[in-house]
Amino acid sequence: MSGMTRPANLLFEVPSSTQRRFGLWVESFGSFPTKPAAWIVRGRRLGGFRLMFVERGSGWLETPVTKKIPIAAPCLIYLFPGLVHSYAADDWWCEHWIEFAGPMAESFEESGFFERRRPLLPLHDDREIPEQFSRVHAALREPHLLAGSLAAARLHELLVLAHGLRTGLRRASSDLRDRSSEESSEDGFDPIVHRAIDWIRDRATREMEAAGRGRGALSASGRLELRPEDVAAELEIGYSTLRKRFKQATGFSIKEYILSLQLRRAKELLIYSSNPVEEIALRVGFADPFYFSRLFRSREGASPSEFRERRERGPVQVALVRRGRTADVAR
DSSP: OTTOOOOEEEEEOOOOHHHHHHTOEEEEEEEEEEEETTOOEEEEOBSSEEEEEEEEEEEEEEETTTEEEEEESSEEEEEOBTOOEEEEEEEEEEEEEEEEESHHHHHHHHTTSSBTTBOEEEOTTOOHHHHHHHHHHHHHTOSSTTHHHHHHHHHHHHHHHHHHHHHTSSOOSSOOOOOOOOSOOTTSOOHHHHHHHHHHHHHHHHHHHHHHTTTTOOOSOOOOOOOHHHHHHHHTSOHHHHHHHHHHHHSSOHHHHHHHHHHHHHHHHHHHOOOOHHHHHHHTTOSOHHHHHHHHHHHHSSOHHHHHHHHHSOHHHHHHHHTTOOOOOOO
């Protein structure tokens, strides 16, 4: 790479001690609008993470983990600290990159948000990720001391958006993933997992709408029952197989995903209805209200009753009560 032209939009950031305590920071941003095939990156080893967005063109990437694999724009390429890699365009390509580091970045990798064995993420026609890349760049150009923190926050969102696209927890701008194969592809797409997520979402949405039309009248409700075993039966796949593939594709268990839907609905019922906690527990699928309360507290740091009371008393009202007065505060 000796003699290479200086990248466009090249920006460096020096993270402050505060940013380091937050655990995620951006170190640099740059672009090559037209990078020719002659500019080969060969045998490089980075000290941190690099996320590359290949906007146009095609090429190849090689690591000891993946061997040589083709690249076709638009896509993301994840490069990892300490992992030797080589890459180049076939003819030319347009690339942008973000170098980042920190304990939170390492946690993202440990949680499966990006993996060394799957460094590519095809974007198809998704527009959110390219736009978020531009937002990180815009943040670094801000002429104030918070620019680095703002860039890190937008990077965090970018990494989550990319993980959501890979796993199916977020859909592309126009979903092009109508594939007939039941096997996982090299980019991490697993049709079985997508079908499971779609079925769970559809079932939960239908029951939530039946329960919460108008948000003020949540009395006519059925119990939300979403068992992983039922999802497996609906998809005609073994439960152990579904559990393994769901965890592999998303980074967390199918039970955790269902639980997140149940607790979201519980919060809505706690805020927008006056139903007792015991009834809400049953509606979201918990036969034992005491277990529901313990689980809610472990996730939210407050019991269901405390959560409801906090929402009913806004900050202004709480302050007035502490002074010995009460007032109706618009919510």
